[in-house]
Structure formats: C-alpha cells, structure tokens
Amino acid sequence: xxxKYYRDVRRRNIARLLLTYFVPLLILIxxxxxxxxxxxxEGRRLHLKSIAESQANTFDLFLTExxxxxxxxxxxxxxxxxxxxxxxxxYLEKLKRNSEAFVDxxxxxSTGIQTNYAGPFPALEERNxxxxxWFRQLKDEKKEFIITDIYLGFRxxxxxxxxxxxxxxxxxxxxxxxxxxxxxYEYITSLEGANExxxxxxxxxxxxxxxxxxxxxxxxASSIIPPRENRIxxxxxxxxxxxxxxxxxxxxxxxxxxxSQWSQATGEGLISGFKLQMILISLxxxxxxxxxxxxxxxxxxxxxxxxxxxxxxxxxxxxxxxVGELAAGIAHEINNPLAIISEEAGLMKDMMDPQFKLNPKxxxxxxxxxxxxxxxxxxCDITRKLLSFVRRTDVDPKPHDIHKVxxxxxxxxxxxEMAVSNIVISKNYDASLPTVVTDTNQLQQVLVxxxxxxxxxxxxxxxxxxxxxxxxxxxxxxxxxxxKGMTPEQVDKIFLPFYTTKQVGxxxxxxxxxxxxxxxxLGGKIMVESAPGRGSxxxxxxxxxx
Amino acid sequence: MPDKIxxxxxxDEVKFLDSIAQRLEMRGFDVTKAxxxxxxxxxxxxxxxxxxxxxxxxxxxxxxxxxEILKKEHKYLEVIILTGHGSLDSAVECTKLGAFSYLPKxxxxxxxxxxxxxxxxxxxxxxxxxxxxxxQKIQQLATGNSALGILRALRExxxxxx
Numbered sequence: 215x216x217x218k219y220y221r222d223v224r225r226r227n228i229a230r231l232l233l234t235y236f237v238p239l240l241i242l243i244x245x246x247x248x249x250x251x252x253x254x255x256e257g258r259r260l261h262l263k264s265i266a267e268s269q270a271n272t273f274d275l276f277l278t279e280x281x282x283x284x285x286x287x288x289x290x291x292x293x294x295x296x297x298x299x300x301x302x303x304x305y306l307e308k309l310k311r312n313s314e315a316f317v318d319x320x321x322x323x324s325t326g327i328q329t330n331y332a333g334p335f336p337a338l339e340e341r342n343x344x345x346x347x348w349f350r351q352l353k354d355e356k357k358e359f360i361i362t363d364i365y366l367g368f369r370x371x372x373x374x375x376x377x378x379x380x381x382x383x384x385x386x387x388x389x390x391x392x393x394x395x396x397x398x399y400e401y402i403t404s405l406e407g408a409n410e411x412x413x414x415x416x417x418x419x420x421x422x423x424x425x426x427x428x429x430x431x432x433x434x435a436s437s438i439i440p441p442r443e444n445r446i447x448x449x450x451x452x453x454x455x456x457x458x459x460x461x462x463x464x465x466x467x468x469x470x471x472x473x474s475q476w477s478q479a480t481g482e483g484l485i486s487g488f489k490l491q492m493i494l495i496s497l498x499x500x501x502x503x504x505x506x507x508x509x510x511x512x513x514x515x516x517x518x519x520x521x522x523x524x525x526x527x528x529x530x531x532x533x534x535x536x537v538g539e540l541a542a543g544i545a546h547e548i549n550n551p552l553a554i555i556s557e558e559a560g561l562m563k564d565m566m567d568p569q570f571k572l573n574p575k576x577x578x579x580x581x582x583x584x585x586x587x588x589x590x591x592x593x594c595d596i597t598r599k600l601l602s603f604v605r606r607t608d609v610d611p612k613p614h615d616i617h618k619v620x621x622x623x624x625x626x627x628x629x630x631e632m633a634v635s636n637i638v639i640s641k642n643y644d645a646s647l648p649t650v651v652t653d654t655n656q657l658q659q660v661l662v663x664x665x666x667x668x669x670x671x672x673x674x675x676x677x678x679x680x681x682x683x684x685x686x687x688x689x690x691x692x693x694x695x696x697x698k699g700m701t702p703e704q705v706d707k708i709f710l711p712f713y714t715t716k717q718v719g720x721x722x723x724x725x726x727x728x729x730x731x732x733x734x735x736l737g738g739k740i741m742v743e744s745a746p747g748r749g750s751x752x753x754x755x756x757x758x759x760x
Numbered sequence: 761m762p763d764k765i766x767x768x769x770x771x772d773e774v775k776f777l778d779s780i781a782q783r784l785e786m787r788g789f790d791v792t793k794a795x796x797x798x799x800x801x802x803x804x805x806x807x808x809x810x811x812x813x814x815x816x817x818x819x820x821x822x823x824x825x826x827x828e829i830l831k832k833e834h835k836y837l838e839v840i841i842l843t844g845h846g847s848l849d850s851a852v853e854c855t856k857l858g859a860f861s862y863l864p865k866x867x868x869x870x871x872x873x874x875x876x877x878x879x880x881x882x883x884x885x886x887x888x889x890x891x892x893x894x895x896q897k898i899q900q901l902a903t904g905n906s907a908l909g910i911l912r913a914l915r916e917x918x919x920x921x922x
Binding site: 348472545546547548550552553554555556557558560561564570582585588589633634635 | 772773775776779780782783786804817818819820822841843844845864866867869
C-alpha cells in the first residue's frame with residue numbers, strides 16, 4: 215500500500231473522529247449559548263421593564279406632586295380672585311422652592327384671559343387662551359386638572375403646562391403653571407437606573423416630549439410608539455436593520471409613555487466577557503480533543519501499516535507456497551523442453567562425431583537449432599508466467615473480463631498439466647457478464663489454489679467444470695471437479711490454516727485459508743459443496759465492483 | 761552379426777522422440793517410436809521388444825498403464841521410465857509395477873546408454889534364468905531321455921504356464 219493511501223486513511227480517520235466528537239460538542243455549545251442568551255435576554259428585558267416602571271412611577275409621583283403644589287395654592291384659604299401680582303409672585307417663589315422645573319404661574323378668568331401672570335414672560339399677561347385645547351378641556355369637559363403635551367405656545371419655547379381649575383364664588387377660574395422640559399429631563403436622568411438606559415417620553419401621538427439627545431429631539435416624531443393595550447411592557451422593533459428592545463410604561467397622570475432602551479454600552483461588555491470565557495474553554499477542550507485524535511489516529515494508522523505489512527508478507531509467503539504446490543507440474547513443463555534441448559544438442563554433437571562418419575552439412579543443423587530455440591522459449595514462457603504470479607503488484611482498478619482472468623490461469627498455468635493428467639476442462643461461461651473491477655492478481659491466486667486442489671483430488675482422468683453466472687448484483691464462479699470429494703468433517707476444516715489432506719511435504723495447508731482471506735478482502739464469499747466420491751464444488755461470489 | 765537390441769520409445773514430445781530415436785539408431789539400436797500411449801499399446805502387441813523407454817505423463821493412456829500392458833505382453837522386456845516429473849513417489853510406484861529403472865529428464869546420454877546396457881543385461885540374465893528353470897523343469901518332468909518323454913514334459917509345462 216502506498217504512502218498516499220495511508221495519508222488518506224489518516225485524514226479520513228481524523229475527519230471522522232473530529233466529526234463524531236466536535237459536532238455534538240458544537241451543538242451543545244451552540245445550544246447552551248442560545249439558552250444562555252435567551253436567559254440573559256429575558257433577564258435584561260425584565261430589568262429594563264423594572265427600570266421603565268420605576269422611572270414612570272417616580273415621574274408620575276413627580277407630576278402628581280407638581281399638581282398638588284398647584285392645587286395647594288388655589289385651595290389656600292388666603293387665595294382670592296383675582297390674585298394680586300405680589301401674591302402670584304409669592305406663589306411662584308413657593309412653587310420654585312417645591313421644584314426647580316416651575317417656570318411661571320398665571321391666573322385665568324372664565325373666558326380664558328390670563329389676567330394675572332408672574333414669571334419671565336410678562337408679555338403673556340392679558341393674552342386670551344380661551345380657544346386653547348387645554349383650556350377648553352378644563353372648561354367644557356370639567357376636568358379637575360390637566361397636564362398638556364409639550365408645545366411652543368405664544369412664547370415660542372418648548373414647555374408644558376399643568377393647570378387646575380376651581381369654581382370660586384360661582385366663578386370658573388384656572389391657575390396654571392408651566393414647567394421647563396429641560397429640568398424635567400435633568401430630573402429623569404437623575405433617576406435610579408438612568409445611567410444604563412436612554413429614557414424618552416412620548417405622547418399618545420408618538421411625539422417626543424422629553425428625550426435624551428442621543429436618540430431624538432423634543433416634539434419630533436418618535437420611531438417607537440408603544441402599544442396601548444398594556445400599561446407596562448417590553449417590546450422589540452427593528453429600526454434601520456438593528457433590533458431594539460425597549461420597555462414602556464404609560465403614565466397615570468398624563469397621556470404619556472416613558473420609554474427605556476439600553477444605552478449601547480450597557481450589558482454588552484458583561485456578556486462578551488462571559489462568552490469569551492466560554493469560547494476560550496471550548497477552544498481549549500477542542501484543542502485537547504484535536505491533539506488526542508491526531509495522536510491516536512497516527513498511532514492507529516501506524517499499527518495498520520504494520521499489520522498490513524505483516525499481512526502482505528503472509529500473503530506473499532502463501533503465494534510462494536501455492537507456487538511450491540505447483541512445482542511438480544512446473545517441473546514437468548520445464549524438464550520436457552530441457553530434455554529436448556539436451557537431446558537436440560547431443561544429436562548435433564553425434565552428427566559431428568567422426569566415429570559415426572556422417573560428415574554433415576551445416577544446413578542439416580538448422581532444424582535441430584530451431585527445436586532448441588523453440589524449447590528455450592517454452593521454458594522462458596513458463597518462468598515468466600510464474601514470476602508474474604509471484605511478483606507482488608498493487609491493485610490495478612481496471613475493468614477486467616473475468617473469463618480472460620480465468621483462462622489465463624486455466625490455460626496459462628495449468629493447461630498442459632491438465633492435458634497430461636487427462637483432465638478435461640469444461641467452460642460454462644455466461645457471455646453476458648459485465649466486466650469486473652477487482653484485484654485480479656489475488657483472484658488468480660485463489661483460482662490457482664482451487665484448481666491445484668481439484669487436479670490433486672482427481673488424480674487421473676476426470677473433469678473440471680468452470681461456470682460463471684450472475685447472482686443478483688454479484689458474480690458467481692463455480693469450480694466443480696470429479697475428484698474424490700470430502701467428508702462433512704473435512705469440509706468444516708477446509709478453510710482452516712495448515713489443514714491439509716495431502717501427504718506430509720505435499721501441501722502447506724495455506725492455500726485455501728489464504729484464498730478465504732483474499733476473497734473476503736475482495737468483498738466476496740467462498741463456499742464449498744462436497745460429498746465423498748462425488749467431487750467438490752467451490753463457489754466464489756464476488757461483487758462486480760470492489 | 762548379432763541381432764540389434766530392439767527398443768520401443770514412447771513420448772508425446774515429437775522433437776524429443778525424433779532426436780533420441782536418431783541417436784540410439786546411430787548407436788546401433790533398433791528403435792520403434794510411439795507418440796502416445798495408444799500407439800505404444802498397438803506396437804506392444806504387434807512386435808517384440810527387448811527394452812522400452814517410457815514417458816509417464818501423457819494425454820490419453822498414460823505411462824503407468826502402458827507399463828502394465830508392456831509387462832504383461834512381454835515376459836522379458838525391461839522398461840526404463842523417462843520423465844520430467846522427478847518425484848520419488850512415482851519412481852517407487854513404477855518400480856513396484858516392474859519398471860527396471862527411472863531416469864529424470866533431462867539426462868546425460870552416457871547415463872542413458874549405461875542404463876540401457878544394464879537393463880539389457882538384466883533382461884538377458886532373466887531370460888537365461890528362466891530358460892534354465894525351464895530346462896530344469898523339463899529334465900525333472902521328462903521320463904527318460906526319449907523324445908516322447910521330452911515332448912510330454914514340454915506340453916505339461918505349457919499347461920502349467922497357462
């Protein structure tokens with residue numbers, strides 16, 4: 215076997231082992247990775263949700279407090295209508311002490327005119343807000359309080375309004391304060407968990423109210439519009455090809471939703487750290503496996519090489535042994551032409567010997583020289599056939615006509631031996647058989663062994679019938695002899711090494727056991743049918759392609 | 761001039777048969793050639809031979825059968841086996857069947873001539889011995905020296921041999 219063959223065997227083995235070990239390992243790694251990701255993701259979602267919820271609650275509380283601040287003022291027993299400017303200024307001071315977010319305060323009469331105002335925009339005094347949405351809602355829908363969306367308003371600066379209304383002395387009055395969204399933003403970003411997330415607040419139409427500059431600008435449309443079905447929830451949306459997870463909580467005080475989404479850096483570092491560890495451990499395990507597999511395979515292939523070498527040596531020895539068994543026949547084949555050479559040479563010598571007084575002409579020698587020449591080539595032919603049989607050759611995977619292979623043995627090796635032994639060969643070939651791709655050299659050896667035994671068994675006039683046929687997807691060769699046959703006990707032992715029925719020194723008992731091994735290695739079967747006095751039939755069943 | 765020694769040579773190799781026949785003829789033998797067993801058997805019944813050179817492995821009737829037939833047909837004939845199968849077993853077997861000697865092919869002509877000479881001497885010796893025994897028997901059987909007594913003895917001997 216060539217080096218390339220063993221390299222292939224090694225590679226195939228390594229690949230196979232890697233596959234058997236790595237594939238389950240990889241599947242496990244991927245599965246656990248997926249499970250871990252899902253778990254982490256679930257944890258993160260819950261965390262995000264709790265951040266959103268707690269922030270929303272805090273913010274709700276904040277807004278409620280601001281409403282309460284305003285309500286406290288209007289419910290002040292000292293409050294009377296219309297309030298004087300000093301009183302309003304004092305109220306503003308009081309509100310600002312409650313929260314920095316308060317910007318100004320105004321008093322509206324029932325028609326919606328801001329009759330009194332305290333704050334940085336005195337120009338707003340005497341303005342009529344009667345047609346403003348928030349005022350109409352307070353007046354017509356009889357709402358106790360209102361928190362407006364952020365708007366620019368008359369002052370052209372983003373702000374939002376909280377207002378409470380009362381009926382004082384049968385008069386509809388409204389006290390309103392505006393809040394600075396920037397202060398609100400500062401407040402939100404100071405809440406717990408704010409460093410992990412981007413927080414934004416959108417109104418029911420999906421416009422940003424308060425938003426971190428990383429993701430948007432106030433009053434612009436938000437790409438995220440949380441569903442209304444649940445007050446609290448976690449959702450996933452795809453934005454510009456990336457998946458974004460966000461948690462939302464609808465506020466109780468205003469028609470706003472607080473949205474939290476992870477700021478980029480948060481969480482990622484933690485996961486990749488863990489994953490890195492996992493990947494590293496997996497790599498170390500795989501490397502270990504690889505080293506073991508490569509090492510073991512090398513060792514196995516080395517053992518295979520040694521075993522093949524031993525097998526090849528044994529086969530060669532067996533081949534030589536079967537040649538040894540052929541030797542008697544071969545001796546006849548070679549000795550006969552040698553005798554011709556000897557006689558012809560002797561005759562020519564005699565012809566030239568003066569004692570016989572023949573005085574031959576040179577041309578009289580020609581037929582004798584021709585006979586010598588012919589005899590030499592007969593010997594040569596025999597030795598060449600023997601050599602080609604004994605010489606170890608690698609498998610030649612070419613299609614062969616099985617009948618030619620059989621004939622080369624029957625006619626080439628044993629033809630004359632059979633003729634002089636008065637054995638008739640009957641060929642019963644199936645001409646429609648396809649070609650065979652197999653190690654014909656080894657097959658020839660098997661045929662030589664079987665035919666040798668048949669000739670020995672017949673020992674005198676007899677007949678050997680060789681039949682070929684197709685048996686399903688297999689080639690069937692049957693070799694039947696008219697020899698003395700075997701008892702069932704002999705049939706049982708026939709393929710055992712060193713079992714022989716021949717006389718000591720005549721047979722090695724290796725031929726058929728080696729044949730058995732050869733046929734098995736060619737992917738076939740060898741069987742024998744025999745009964746004493748009724749001859750033996752050896753049956754070879756071989757695949758057409760090995 | 762004494763009678764030539766009559767030799768039958770049986771071999772299926774024509775070239776071998778021709779050249780050995782020629783060489784023996786040159787050396788004064790009376791040679792008859794047989795190319796196979798059947799021909800040999802035919803000659804064996806048709807002619808008398810002193811010696812035979814016989815190949816063993818032949819198609820058809822093989823050497824052993826020819827040997828048996830020759831030994832049966834010719835009382836004093838000595839057979840020398842010439843064969844390429846140089847195995848001890850077949851030599852022993854042929855000796856048992858009455859072959860005089862066994863020469864493996866190829867051989868030296870001198871060795872063959874020597875063997876032929878020994879075989880011929882053995883044949884003559886046997887013939888003389890048998891003739892002597894016969895003579896003794898005739899003397900024992902003959903009553904007196906009358907011609908009639910000898911004739912009667914000869915007839916009795918013939919009956920005995922049959």
